[in-house]
Amino acid sequence: MVIELKNIEKFYGEKEILKIDNLKIEENEKVGIIGRNGSGKTTLCNIIAKKIKADKGEVRVYQNINYIEQFIKEDNKEKSGGEKQIENWKHNFFKSNGILIADEPTSNLDIEHIEELKENLIKYKRNNITNISR
Numbered sequence: 001m002v003i004e005l006k007n008i009e010k011f012y013g014e015k016e017i018l019k020i021d022n023l024k025i026e027e028n029e030k031v032g033i034i035g036r037n038g039s040g041k042t043t044l045c046n047i048i049a050k051k052i053k054a055d056k057g058e059v060r061v062y063q064n065i066n067y068i069e070q071f072i073k074e075d076n077k078e079k080s081g082g083e084k085q086i087e088n089w090k091h092n093f094f095k096s097n098g099i100l101i102a103d104e105p106t107s108n109l110d111i112e113h114i115e116e117l118k119e120n121l122i123k124y125k126r127n128n129i130t131n132i133s134r
Helices: 041-048 081-093 111-123
Strands: 003-012 015-025 030-035 056-061 065-068 099-103 128-133
Touching (some): 003 041, 015 041, 041 056, 081 111
Parallel strands (some): 065 099, 099 128
Antiparallel strands (some): 003 015
């Protein structure tokens, strides 16, 4: 097992965003998170990556995490959003170990780079968790 979540709850104000009783991700599993906008997919990625804390519950992660965030906070105005996203995910593919979390990795990418990313995700030898927005 590489990730374990128990009794996770996350609220924004009064609104419950996440409630997960028990989630276990085993070695070499590839997981897709699919849901509507605002359903908590990015929040779940951020909790697993320990970018934010759950309001309740326990998160155990047994490997390093390589996180491709949805929004790149880089101030480089000479590159497009797609160019920044490509650099971000290529950098994370070459890290030698750990879990890859990709939060909407296709945002800002053209069809050619989406296909390249898809091939790389399929070949990725370690765990990966991908947020796919609907």
